[in-house]
Amino acid sequence: MTDPWKRFGEEARHAMDEAAPPFDALAGRQALQRRAASLRVVPGPRWRPLAGLVVAGLLLALVGWQLVSARGSPDRLVAHGEPMTVAFERGSHAEVLPDTELDVVARSPVGARVRVVRGQAEFDVHHESDTDWHVLAGPWDVAVTGTRLAVRWLPDQARVEVEVHEGSVVVRGPNGQATTVRTGERFESPRRAAVVVEPPLAPSAPLPVDPVPEPLSAPIDAGTAPRVAPKFAPRPRPWLELEQAGRYAEAREAVRGAGAKRVLAEASADELLAIARACRFAADDALSTDALTTVRRRFPGAPQAAMSAFLLGREAQGVEAARWFSQYLAEQPTGALAREASGRLLEALTQAGQPEQARTAAKAYLERYPEGPHAPYARSLLEP
Amino acid sequence: MREDIASLVAALKVGSPVAAAALYDRLGRDVHQRLYRALGPDPDLSDLVHDTFVEVLKSIRRLRDPGALDAWVGAIAVQVAHMRLQRRRRRWWLSFVPHDQVPEPEPSSPDATGNETLRQCWKALDTLEPRRRLALVLRHVEGQSLEEGAASLSVSLATFKRLLRAAEDDFRALTPRFPALGEWLEEGGR
The missing domain is CATH 1.10.1740.10 (RNA polymerase sigma factor, region 2, helix turn helix motif)
Structure with a gap:
């Protein structure tokens, strides 16, 4: 006689696997690649003397493996709707702003070599005597020994812009010329000739840059020019490091401990999203929702506000979820999450008991994403 | 490899x-x-x-x-x-x-297969305490050994056996409420 549990297992496994939703490998792969780039890798201090050798060995293995797996290509990071943080050894990190592509050409225990393919990235490089850090942009090479700076590369104009918020860098051009750029200074290469704009700038003179989602910092006032740009001014944000370290419950506690209302009022849009993420994982749905609605209220029109609409929809049910997903689609009709929002809108409308709206949304979904992960579901809604 | x-x-x-x-x-x-x-x-x-x-x-x-x-x-x-x-x-x-x-x-999306037994199976599983549910799925659906299941659930072998036994009892007790499950548990056969 057959073991009934064995029979149950076979039947259940068969039925579950048939009913399982499709696996969207591409989207998941890309999302994980972006997340992996933001995870910090720090060798333990007790083994620092050996860490170099160990990491070097691992890097050799990595290089060999990458040659096989990625045909030697660098790690290409593309920030679409929201910025990404890339962590490097010794606590150095880069923030890749939206619509920016960054190649991590090489990384080592003492530094890294990254290339801004297009767009803008901001760097915070930890300084030690052997630091070996280079930011490449077109034919330009920015040697960084420990500083905070922003690098912008406009490939169509072959123009690089470097703004140093703290420390100094050496910019080398295609002809070998080297220019030292120090705190508060700005370097531009309008196609051919390089120009160093020494502070102070006239207060009313706008910086000659094209509009970008997060432009380089504002013009520096002659009399009150700070050594460090306000964006990088130190302020205690323990929850941010805790969130980045995956210690979500502690991050949430830190926000609560510091006074959630004040934190939400002062945090940037990206910080608010990080707080929402930590609270979601720490099962504090109320604070997560507060953080997201704060983004909507304080940063209307920003990509983070649209992202918040999507996340609010994901946390909501029925009519409310449908409203948030519709809002996201209205604000970001071709955004990175548009397909997912469109699919979830179908589910929300169905759950809300609005079959006609669900059918209309299903038709729209199939027109745009006939092979999308919600396509079978959309078709099922249109069946008589 | x-x-x-x-x-x-x-x-x-x-x-x-x-x-x-x-x-x-x-x-x-x-x-x-x-x-x-x-x-x-x-x-x-x-x-x-x-x-x-x-x-x-x-x-x-x-x-x-x-x-x-x-x-x-x-x-x-x-x-x-x-x-x-x-x-x-x-x-x-x-x-x-x-x-x-x-x-x-x-x-969630409706069950694409229209499988009523599966629908009842999900509902029955939803009533189980989480660790018991996972023990049942790991052992019987995933086909893991008792040792593998214990490791997956990060519990001792004895605890896994206890969770599994309790889950089986709970699940069996649900068959009057979810009669379609009887097809899998008693009659069997696709």
Whole structure:
């Protein structure tokens, strides 16, 4: 006689696997690649003397493996709707702003070599005597020994812009010329000739840059020019490091401990999203929702506000979820999450008991994403 | 093959996004399948797959034997599923749903196969305490040995046996409410 549990297992496994939703490998792969780039890798201090050798060995293995797996290509990071943080050894990190592509050409225990393919990235490089850090942009090479700076590369104009918020860098051009750029200074290469704009700038003179989602910092006032740009001014944000370290419950506690209302009022849009993420994982749905609605209220029109609409929809049910997903689609009709929002809108409308709206949304979904992960579901809604 | 996995693990430990993508290519589908079997329809399934891999990347430094990579990832998927089930129960509790009513799973796409037995199976599983549910799924649906199941659930072998026995008793007791399950538990055969 057959073991009934064995029979149950076979039947259940068969039925579950048939009913399982499709696996969207591409989207998941890309999302994980972006997340992996933001995870910090720090060798333990007790083994620092050996860490170099160990990491070097691992890097050799990595290089060999990458040659096989990625045909030697660098790690290409593309920030679409929201910025990404890339962590490097010794606590150095880069923030890749939206619509920016960054190649991590090489990384080592003492530094890294990254290339801004297009767009803008901001760097915070930890300084030690052997630091070996280079930011490449077109034919330009920015040697960084420990500083905070922003690098912008406009490939169509072959123009690089470097703004140093703290420390100094050496910019080398295609002809070998080297220019030292120090705190508060700005370097531009309008196609051919390089120009160093020494502070102070006239207060009313706008910086000659094209509009970008997060432009380089504002013009520096002659009399009150700070050594460090306000964006990088130190302020205690323990929850941010805790969130980045995956210690979500502690991050949430830190926000609560510091006074959630004040934190939400002062945090940037990206910080608010990080707080929402930590609270979601720490099962504090109320604070997560507060953080997201704060983004909507304080940063209307920003990509983070649209992202918040999507996340609010994901946390909501029925009519409310449908409203948030519709809002996201209205604000970001071709955004990175548009397909997912469109699919979830179908589910929300169905759950809300609005079959006609669900059918209309299903038709729209199939027109745009006939092979999308919600396509079978959309078709099922249109069946008589 | 072992060298490939060792290189992959080494690359993961130094934080290579390319390695992360390779790991996803290798195990993404398995994790997706395991989470679906453990949780049933869930609107956040793809997010949970992502969460699983993020946890893997964060804890990869603790993996001593690269050959245990697949089992390691599978165990983390079970942990993520466990957290998800606990979260669902908290929500049901907060929404004041009487405990004797069958709690609905979170909003989801309808079962594409129209399989009524499967629908009842999900409902029955939803009434089980999370660890008992996972023990039942790991042992009978995933086909894991008792030792593998205990490792996946991060409990002792004795505890796993106790959870499994309790889950089987609970599940059997539900068949009067979900009669279609009898097709699988008693009559069998596709």
